[in-house]
Amino acid sequence: MKFSKIARSLLAGTTALLFLAPAAQAAVVSVSFANSPVVVPNNIDGVYFNFVTGQRSTTEFVGFDFNPYNNGSGITFYGNASPSGILATGTPGTLAEARVLQFGDLISAAGQYNQYQTRGDNFDVTGQEYVGLRFLNESTGILNYGWALMSTTAGNGFPASVLAYGYENNGLSITAGQTAAVVPPPAAVPEPASIALVGLALGAMGLLRRRQS
Template sequence: MKTSKIARSLLAGAVAMLFLAPAAHAAVISVNFGDAPVNVPSNIDGVYFNFLTGAYGPSEMVGYDFNPYNNNSGLTFYGAAAPSGILATGTPGPLAQARVLQFGDLISSTGQFNPYQTRGDNFQAGRQEYVGLRFLNETTGILNYGWALINTTAGNGFPASVAAYGYENTGLSITAGETAVAADVPEPTSIALVGLALGALGLSRRRKSA
């Protein structure tokens, strides 16, 4: 009798902890446009992306984070005002060049981010390549690091399109192409407690029936 009561108490407490325990949340958010990549108009506006809301369009929007366009000499990238920016090489300013990233390249606080127009000369080769960026998350006030996967055409880069993008929403680094969509999962200790309680309850029932 006492064993049964103790087991039931353990089970109730463990289940409560299971629901109250902090969940493990995915920190990387990504969007893949699949067979319908977003076209980048070959004009001075291009297309604007708000990574937090998932919105995009040909007109500048409040809170936009990434803007590929044609600055009349070819594919160019722009982010929101500093401290946001495009991962680049060269002297910061309108002549800095966006870095061409390969899958798995690190995007972090150690990089140089250009808070101005950033030229995409090295992307104008008819390939699919990653560009790195950072932007200020207006919800958390934290700088987030991210990437965009760009399709280009040899010449000036156009026609061009955005195939996918992703970012890390807690301020940590991310690698180009990194995605992580994981369901919330309970902490292992909570699962162990439930198992322990169920085992004790089963043992109590077996003793009663013996």
């Protein structure tokens, strides 16, 4: 009886070593409006997005993360209060300029993020451009980095629309246009000592069966 308990204990312990689940991996969440772009109204309200819940509205609501609109002189981007904000250059404040990002450009903690109103003068062109941002994820309490793909028109940026957006939900950096989830690392290979322990447990179980037969 004592031998049986030892064998079973060894087997349970070594099995646990072999099948420990890997740590949760970071994930990129993305939404595409390619088939039906979200039009940005050419007015002071524009359109508001909550990236986490998917809520959007042409009327401001509590918890929005991104708001493109026309401030009177052209397309402008609005981010919530610090630590949220729009990836920008220049002096922080109402004169800061949103950066035009290309596919693959890094959006991370190293950037300068402007809270509230951020000018979009560099988006007053005809084409598709990425804007970077960061926002507080209300579900996790973590500061997330993300992007929005804009379609704009020369002049003042309008007509304008949002074609897609994405963000990294664990607080890590992301690249403009990134949509694929982070690939998890391969499963850890058991150390030699663990393998030897498994062999010992299996041998003990075999001896137990022979004794019981």
